[in-house]
Amino acid sequence: MSDENKKSGISKGAKILCIIAAVLTGLGVLASVLISMLPTVGGSFGFGFPSGSGGRAIRDVEIDVEPQVVYRIDDHRFFTLEKYLDCNNGGFVYYNDTNKKIKMLAGYEGADKRPQNEVTTMQKNDVLALNGKFIYAASDNVIAYPTRDVSYKYGNATYYIAYKNISDPSKNTKFEVSPSSYRTNIVTDDAIYVQVSNATENYKKYPTPKKNG
Structure with missing residues (x-):
């Protein structure tokens, strides 16, 4: 093989190695970005749920829907479900008496003053x-x-x-x-x-x- 052919082969080999190195570098950067975007529960436990250390905070949820009557006692007494995600999960149930002008939370007093979040809206309503x-x-x-x-x-x-x-x-x-x-x-x-x-x-x-x- 002539010196010219040898030089040409070496040049092509170097170019191929450079391309491979560039591709591997790009993949490494992409993997680092993707890993940084995943929530973690802790350094020693790898990927997990967002409620753990290092993950994103559980977000509050504001739900604005029409009250739904879920149980009627008579023409002036009934229970309504409000701020609900669906008919079984989340939300608050209230006792209503239109004659006595009473509307009272069916549950622990003040529980409806705290915001709901991504977890509580998926939990079954205690009254229902x-x-x-x-x-x-x-x-x-x-x-x-x-x-x-x-x-x-x-x-x-x-x-x-x-x-x-x-x-x-x-x-x-x-x-x-x-x-x-x-x-x-x-x-x-x-x-x-x-x-x-x-x-x-x-x-x-x-x-x-x-x-x-």
């Missing part, structure tokens, strides 16, 4: 979580609704009927019930009747606390 039948047979002096206490740490929940007496708050209480869709819970002025088995006639009566004094 009960699968069983709820029958409201109490007067307008009583406010009652199903609710639950959730342990997200252990993954379980305890279901209740919350009972509030407008004229005598000392009678306020709650009664544990089954979440089964085959059970019926009946609220009256003086007691709550809880179906304790799938037999329709098998109810247990839980009297409300007696009036003070």
Whole structure:
């Protein structure tokens, strides 16, 4: 092979190596950019969910929708679902009495003053979580609704009927019930009747606390 051909071959080889090096460098830069955009839970755990250290913060969510009546007691008493993502998740349930001009959150007082976020809007609404039948047979002096206490740490929940007496708050209480869709819970002025088995006639009566004094 002549010296001229050798030089030409070396030149072509050098160009190919330069092109390969440029491509590899470009891929390296692109990979670095993509990795920097992924949320991380921590330096030693790699890629994960945004709630961990180093990830983006969970964003607050403002939902503006028309209130929806989810349970009607009579012509002037009803429950509405507001600021909801869908009919089961997120939002707040309110008891309404148009005669007495009452609108009260069904749940912990002040819970609706805190903003919802990307997580809470996807969680099942505590008042709407009960699968069983709820029958409201109490007067307008009583406010009652199903609710639950959730342990997200252990993954379980305890279901209740919350009972509030407008004229005598000392009678306020709650009664544990089954979440089964085959059970019926009946609220009256003086007691709550809880179906304790799938037999329709098998109810247990839980009297409300007696009036003070």
